[in-house]
Amino acid sequence: MTESHASSHLSNVQLQSLRQDLREQLEQRSRQLDDLRAQEQDSSGADGTWQELVVSITAAERAVAELSQACDRLAGDTYGRCAHCQGPIPFERLKIRPLARTCIDCQRRHEAA
Ligand SMILES: [Zn+2]
Numbered sequence: 098m099t100e101s102h103a104s105s106h107l108s109n110v111q112l113q114s115l116r117q118d119l120r121e122q123l124e125q126r127s128r129q130l131d132d133l134r135a136q137e138q139d140s141s142g143a144d145g146t147w148q149e150l151v152v153s154i155t156a157a158e159r160a161v162a163e164l165s166q167a168c169d170r171l172a173g174d175t176y177g178r179c180a181h182c183q184g185p186i187p188f189e190r191l192k193i194r195p196l197a198r199t200c201i202d203c204q205r206r207h208e209a210a
Pocket residue numbers: 179180181182183184199200201202203204
């Protein structure tokens with residue numbers, strides 16, 4: 098009764114696919130963040146665009162941080178587990194929302210609260 102892959106309900110192929118998605122998104126977001134920072138440097142701050150830039154930069158920074166954390170979780174064995182009930186998050190959900198940290202039940206409970 099030994100199960101070598103007990104730590105993850107996801108197959109290697111599924112993990113590989115999710116890892117690729119995360120990396121692509123991370124690269125995209127990092128590039129976007131670089132662009133925004135360059136724009137911020139050029140901006141005079143005289144009009145309202147600077148504030149919008151700061152908001153966009155903050156959002157992009159957060160996305161980059163969340164994506165790299167997800168990559169770290171994927172490298173370990175905690176990825177794909179619900180943060181609340183420790184239950185497995187289905188691959189179909191992760192494929193749509195690679196950053197999902199809760200299962201659908203917990204998400205609904207959270208939203209209802
Ligand atoms: Zn859950």
